[in-house]
Amino acid sequence: xxxxxxxxxxxxxxxxxxxxxxxxxxxxxxxxxxxxxxxxxxxxxxxxxxxxxxxxxxxxxxxxxxxxxxxxxxxxxxxxxxxxxxxxxxxxxxxxxxxxxxxxxxxxxxxxxxxxxxxxxxxxxxxxxxxxxxxxxxxxxxxxxxxxxxxxxxxxxxxxxxxxxxxxxxxxxxxxxxxxxxxxxxxxxxxxxxxxxxxxxxxxxxxxxxxxxxxxxxxxxxxxxxxxxxxxxxxxxxxxxxxxxxxxxxxxxxxxxxxxxxxxxxxxxxxxxxxxxxxxxxxxxxxxxxxxxxxxxxxxxxxxxxxxxxxxxxxxxxxxxxxxxxxxxxxxxxxxxxxxxxxxxxxxxxxxxxxxxxxxxxxxxxxxxxxxxxxxxxxxxxxxxxxxxxxxxxxxxxxxxxxxxxxxxxxxxxxxxxxxxxxxxxxxxxxxxxxxxxxxxxxxxxxxxxxxxxxxxxxxxxxxxxxxxxxxxxxxxxxxxxxxxxxxxxxxxxxxxxxxxxxxxxxxxxxxxxxxxxxxxxxxxxxxxxxxxxxxxxxxxxxxxxxxxxxxxxxxxxxxxxxxxxxxxxxxxxxxxxxxxxxxxxxxxxxxxxxxxxxxxxx
Amino acid sequence: xxxxxxxxxxxxxxxxxxxxxxxxxxxxxxxxxxxxxxxxxxxxxxxxxxxxxxxxxxxxxxxxxxxxxxxxxxxxxxxxxxxxxxxxxxxxxxxxxxxxxxxxxxxxxxxxxxxxxxxxxxxxxxxxxxxxxxxxxxxxxxxxxxxxxxxxxxxxxxxxxxxxxxxxxxxxxxxxxxxxxxxxxxxxxxxxxxxxxxxxxxxxxxxxxxxxxxxxxxxxxxxxxxxxxxxxxxxxxxxxxxxxxxxxxxxxxxxxxxxxxxxxxxxxxxxxxxxxxxxxxxxx
Numbered sequence: 001x002x003x004x005x006x007x008x009x010x011x012x013x014x015x016x017x018x019x020x021x022x023x024x025x026x027x028x029x030x031x032x033x034x035x036x037x038x039x040x041x042x043x044x045x046x047x048x049x050x051x052x053x054x055x056x057x058x059x060x061x062x063x064x065x066x067x068x069x070x071x072x073x074x075x076x077x078x079x080x081x082x083x084x085x086x087x088x089x090x091x092x093x094x095x096x097x098x099x100x101x102x103x104x105x106x107x108x109x110x111x112x113x114x115x116x117x118x119x120x121x122x123x124x125x126x127x128x129x130x131x132x133x134x135x136x137x138x139x140x141x142x143x144x145x146x147x148x149x150x151x152x153x154x155x156x157x158x159x160x161x162x163x164x165x166x167x168x169x170x171x172x173x174x175x176x177x178x179x180x181x182x183x184x185x186x187x188x189x190x191x192x193x194x195x196x197x198x199x200x201x202x203x204x205x206x207x208x209x210x211x212x213x214x215x216x217x218x219x220x221x222x223x224x225x226x227x228x229x230x231x232x233x234x235x236x237x238x239x240x241x242x243x244x245x246x247x248x249x250x251x252x253x254x255x256x257x258x259x260x261x262x263x264x265x266x267x268x269x270x271x272x273x274x275x276x277x278x279x280x281x282x283x284x285x286x287x288x289x290x291x292x293x294x295x296x297x298x299x300x301x302x303x304x305x306x307x308x309x310x311x312x313x314x315x316x317x318x319x320x321x322x323x324x325x326x327x328x329x330x331x332x333x334x335x336x337x338x339x340x341x342x343x344x345x346x347x348x349x350x351x352x353x354x355x356x357x358x359x360x361x362x363x364x365x366x367x368x369x370x371x372x373x374x375x376x377x378x379x380x381x382x383x384x385x386x387x388x389x390x391x392x393x394x395x396x397x398x399x400x401x402x403x404x405x406x407x408x409x410x411x412x413x414x415x416x417x418x419x420x421x422x423x424x425x426x427x428x429x430x431x432x433x434x435x436x437x438x439x440x441x442x443x444x445x446x447x448x449x450x451x452x453x454x455x456x457x458x459x460x461x462x463x464x465x466x467x468x469x470x471x472x473x474x475x476x477x478x479x480x481x482x483x484x485x486x487x488x489x490x491x492x493x494x495x496x497x498x499x500x501x502x503x504x505x506x507x508x509x510x511x512x513x514x515x516x517x518x519x520x521x522x523x524x525x526x527x528x529x530x531x532x533x534x535x536x537x538x539x540x541x542x543x544x545x546x547x548x549x550x551x552x553x554x555x556x557x558x559x560x561x562x563x564x565x566x567x568x569x570x571x572x573x574x575x576x577x578x579x580x581x582x583x584x585x586x587x588x589x590x591x592x593x594x595x596x597x598x599x600x601x602x603x
Numbered sequence: 604x605x606x607x608x609x610x611x612x613x614x615x616x617x618x619x620x621x622x623x624x625x626x627x628x629x630x631x632x633x634x635x636x637x638x639x640x641x642x643x644x645x646x647x648x649x650x651x652x653x654x655x656x657x658x659x660x661x662x663x664x665x666x667x668x669x670x671x672x673x674x675x676x677x678x679x680x681x682x683x684x685x686x687x688x689x690x691x692x693x694x695x696x697x698x699x700x701x702x703x704x705x706x707x708x709x710x711x712x713x714x715x716x717x718x719x720x721x722x723x724x725x726x727x728x729x730x731x732x733x734x735x736x737x738x739x740x741x742x743x744x745x746x747x748x749x750x751x752x753x754x755x756x757x758x759x760x761x762x763x764x765x766x767x768x769x770x771x772x773x774x775x776x777x778x779x780x781x782x783x784x785x786x787x788x789x790x791x792x793x794x795x796x797x798x799x800x801x802x803x804x805x806x807x808x809x810x811x812x813x814x815x816x817x818x819x820x821x822x823x824x825x826x827x828x829x830x831x832x833x834x835x836x837x838x839x840x841x842x843x844x845x846x847x848x849x850x851x852x853x854x855x856x857x858x859x860x861x862x863x864x865x866x867x868x869x870x871x872x873x874x875x876x877x878x879x880x881x882x883x884x885x886x887x
Contacts, residue, residue: 131768184760185768208768209759267759294759295772452675455694456711456798456834458743460675462771576773 031196031219033145035280037091042547044090047140047191048426049503049544051278052342055428056504057545061552062603063507067521067531070601073553074113077597080104082569083540083561084596085424085500086140086191090546090555091152091168096143097598100561101129101136101159107171110548113600118171124160128182131205132159132189134563134579135570137540139273139424140191142199143168150174150220155192155199163192163201165222175222179203179215186210186271193276195285195315198225200276206269206293206335212307214272214287216318226318230270230289230306232256237306240319246371250324250395251305259303259328268300269293270307274337275426279353282370284321285313286342286355290335296449296461298407303328308336310357310365312372322372324395327361331405332386332447333418334361339501341429341436345484347375356483358427358438360420363390363397366483378486380422380440380479383415383471405447405463417445417467418579419563425501426542428510430524433480435489437510437524439498440477442470443584465580475584478502478512480527490527496588497564499540503554511554513539515564516591519556519601537595538565538588551602559596560588568594630667631659634677634687637670641780641804641869642692645670650800650869651691657861658689658838661854673775682841689847692800693839701848705835706855706862708874710817711744714787714795714802717812723794725819726752736761736792740778741771745796747830748822761792781805788813800836803870817872833874 037043038050041057049055062070078084082100089096090110094117097106105120129136142155152168161180164173179201180186185208193200198216206212211232216225229236237256244250257265270289277286289311292304308327313320327334341356347368355369362384366375377390386403390396403414415421425439446466451459469475476494481487496515503511510524517538521531538560545554561569564585566578575583633655635643643649647656647668659666669687671677678699681687695705715721715730723730726748731737737758739745749755765783769776784805786792795802799817806813820833838855840847855862866873 183764185763205768207770208763262753263756266756295770450675453694453697453699454674454742455692455697455836456709456743456801457694457831458740458798460771460775461742462675463773465773579770579773 031144031147031194032280034143034194037145043092044087044544044546045143046089046194047086047142048275048277051195051280052429053275053277053340053426054342054431055426055502055542056430058506059545059547059552060506061547062505062509062545062554064509064523064530066603067507067509069603070521070531070533070554071603072533073600073602075597075599076106076108076113078104078106078559080559080596081594082559082596083135083137083565084557084559085137085541085562087542087544087557088555088598089141089143090544091143093548094168095555096141096154098138098141098156099596100138100559101132103138103156103158105141105154105156105166105171120156120166120171122156122158122164124158124162125182128160128187131182131185131208132187135561135566137189137562138191139189142192142194144194144199144219147197147219153219155194157188157190157192157201159187159189161186161188163188163199163217163222165219177217177222180205184210190273191275193278194219195278196283198315200285202272202274202287204271204273206271206290207295209267209269209293210271211266211268212271212289228313228318228320229256230272230309231260231265231268231304238313238317238319240314240321243320244322244372246373247322247324247395250322250372255303255305259305261301264300267293268304268307270309272337274424275339277340277342277355278315279342279369282353283315284369285311285315286340286369287311288336288338288340288357290337291330291333295333296407296463297329297331297405304330308334310336310340310355310367312355312369324365324367324372324374326359326363326365327397332361332414334359334416334420336360337424338420338422339425339427341427342369343429343431343434343483345434347484354483356429356436358422360416360422361387361397362416362421363387364481364483364486376484376486380438380481381442381470381477383442383444384421385413385415405449407449407451410446410448412446413444414447415444415470416441417443417584418465419443419467419581419584423499423563425499428502428504430504432506433524434482434484435480435524436483437502437504438479438481439501439512440479441497441499442472442474442477443467443497444470445580464576466576467580467584469584476514478510478522478527480524492522492527492529496538496585496591499562499564500542503543503545505545511543511545511556513541513543513556513558515539515560515585515588517558517560519543519554519599533601535599536597538592540565553600553602555598555600557596557598560592560594564588629664631662631664631689632667632669632687634681634690635668635670636674636677637672639674639777641801650804650865650871653865654691654862657858657865658851658854661858662850675775682839685841688840688844689851690839692836695835695837697839700839701842701844702837702839703848703851703855705837705876706859707866707871708833708835708876709799709871710820710833710874712797712799712802712872713816713818714784714797714806715793715814715816716787716790717814719793721793723816726822731794734793736786737794737796738765738783738786738792739796740783743798744822744830744832747824751825784809784813799872800869803872807870815872817874835876
């Protein structure tokens with residue numbers, strides 16, 4: 001086993017030295033099986049579809065010639081009304097469906113989808129509901145195939161901060177661990193992510209002074225393998241001794257303390273509630289840390305490292321090999337936790353292992369995922385205005401002071417809004433076309449800071465955010481993009497945001513759901529709309545596709561909510577409510593209402 | 604007995620004013636909070652409701668409350684727009700309005716449990732350095748000093764917890780004075796730092812005996828600028844409404860004793876008034 005791993009590392013472009021170290025420190029059961037299953041297009045075993053987060057299926061039974069005949073095959077109501085993010089998993093004939101809080105899990109036998117195979121309804125502290133900022137979403141389940149000392153397992157993160165391991169066959173609880181303390185304002189909305197013998201769990205609640213961390217638990221018993229923070233001393237952040245060696249200008253050591261005033265790093269935020277990607281050859285995990293806290297930038301002078309950072313970490317130790325901070329000293333809440341898409345593409349005539357990240361700040365970053373080199377950084381839409389461009393030499397954004405949110409400045413028309421031009425959707429990458437398909441928000445904002453006197457020398461310090469459709473007049477877009485060149489192949493406008501992301505197939509199709517409740521299929525070469533179907537409620541999750549009994553299916557959650565749907569979920573009227581989202585999406589109530597479930601389509 | 608006397612004076616004065624005043628019959632429109640206790644609420648249970656009644660009596664005008672819910676904007680959206688005419692409690696010299704002569708002066712206080720017997724006189728105290736939890740209201744002078752003594756970050760999470768983790772973006776988040784006092788009473792916090800008038804009645808009502816220490820007014824920020832902990836309170840009227848201002852000044856002068864009685868009944872720690880010139884200067 002060790003010898004074969006060693007040989008593989010020698011065969012790749014990784015350095016010999018790290019290959020030896022990795023081989024020696026490797027645990028007994030590398031989770032190769034999951035990687036293999038993720039490539040079988042009959043299954044859909046992780047939220048990201050595969051470790052590269054391609055969301056691309058080689059199935060082509062449903063394709064541009066026949067997609068117009070796609071019809072509902074069956075459906076299942078989850079009985080929960082809040083926003084349904086993420087997607088179901090399909091593993092060897094069983095579909096695993098999850099819900100937002102109360103975070104119920106249903107297993108459905110695809111041979112007989114009429115009947116629930118097993119269900120898990122956790123008892124959790126309802127106080128968690130009050131702590132969650134933007135609806136009580138959950139981004140999905142994770143699956144681990146049977147290992148030497150554990151059965152096939154389903155992982156669920158609960159809003160109340162616990163991670164639960166369930167027997168995939170029975171739904172019985174195998175173990176349960178507390179990851180986040182809701183009494184400290186920390187909840188869990190992120191989907192767990194299985195890599196090797198570990199399951200990775202993030203954190204939410206940056207606004208509330210949570211110091212963000214990612215934790216790896218052993219699959220078999222839930223014992224903590226490592227925990228890495230976004231801020232503070234290097235030991236806590238876990239920087240390898242050659243951290244950012246290839247790009248010292250990104251910053252190296254001591255900055256988790258030095259880029260904060262005093263001990264403000266202790267409440268510095270940088271949680272991660274987005275998506276992970278993994279490269280089994282490099283044994284590296286990729287994810288983004290979120291916004292610094294508190295949101296009022298005047299209260300935290302400095303770069304606030306390492307919030308807003310793309311991390312490349314060793315899966316075994318958690319140590320960071322590189323970290324690239326996209327938005328030093330964030331002023332807009334551009335939490336950088338989004339999608340990490342891996343691809344192998346030619347860069348300057350050389351096949352290169354890449355990582356592409358559409359950030360909330362409206363920029364798309366493509367890095368060499370072995371060492372963190374910045375390959376390209378460009379605007380996802382030409383209406384992005386807080387930044388003029390990214391200096392590829394220094395890696396720094398060149399800002400436009402007009403759109404700063406300083407205390408003494410009222411900024412109008414900042415694009416993107418705090419929701420970002422790209423939020424939590426999982427996007428897709430078609431390797432045959434070298435195209436990423438991006439669901440994009442097109443929402444801008446006014447940010448008016450205030451400091452109003454009250455009495456006895458007390459002031460109310462805050463900001464009023466107003467969000468509204470961007471200059472192109474709609475709230476959403478879908479775009480086909482080459483991440484290396486920065487060129488866009490096509491773009492289509494959507495009336496509402498495409499919040500959940502896209503899924504691409506070898507049938508030359510891109511599927512996605514819209515906030516007003518359509519699932520649509522576009523021709524992935526041209527962007528032409530070929531099919532759509534109106535679901536019972538709006539979509540904030542992503543489509544999946546799988547094959548059962550020789551037939552290809554497409555499945556998607558409906559259930560409007562999340563941040564864009566807070567107005568509907570909590571019946572808010574004030575346009576600045578829901579951190580300003582209500583104004584942007586006030587039309588939505590005329591198009592869809594709450595409801596939750598999964599709908600499955602076939603020819 | 605005293606109560607009766609008060610009514611009598613009120614009546615005689617009201618009659619006097621009714622003859623000379625121009626809008627004697629019109630109600631006095633008071634800008635009052637729907638729910639900002641202990642100042643005011645819809646049921647009229649706040650001490651500023653009592654003060655408003657007294658003013659109404661004195662002027663011979665029925666008090667009509669125009670209630671607001673968001674203290675951030677009540678002057679802009681209510682007083683300035685003429686929906687109401689007087690705000691009962693404001694810092695003397697608040698530049699947004701015309702303020703009357705101060706009718707009381709008070710200070711921020713440290714609240715601790717009597718049984719704990721803590722030696723807490725000022726912001727230099729060791730007690731504040733060691734306390735596990737200090738309840739205070741962000742945006743108040745207490746926040747400035749929490750930063751100065753290096754406890755701000757430690758208490759950040761607790762400060763959020765006190766309001767159920769509500770973000771201060773796009774909404775008014777109320778720090779409930781009664782809750783902050785009860786945090787100390789119940790032993791969840793060692794110390795609360797609150798504006799004396801805002802906490803007085805809850806200290807009085809507390810089942811667990813509490814100790815109140817007025818914070819001395821000698822604090823400064825790192826850059827040397829004074830951080831005020833004692834404030835004089837006035838009533839406020841719209842700029843330009845000199846007539847009402849003069850009437851209110853008269854009321855305050857004539858009814859000094861009755862006002863003091865209301866404030867003392869509330870349990871508010873009263874400090875000697877400064878020279879008016881000094882008070883105004885401090886607010887600049």
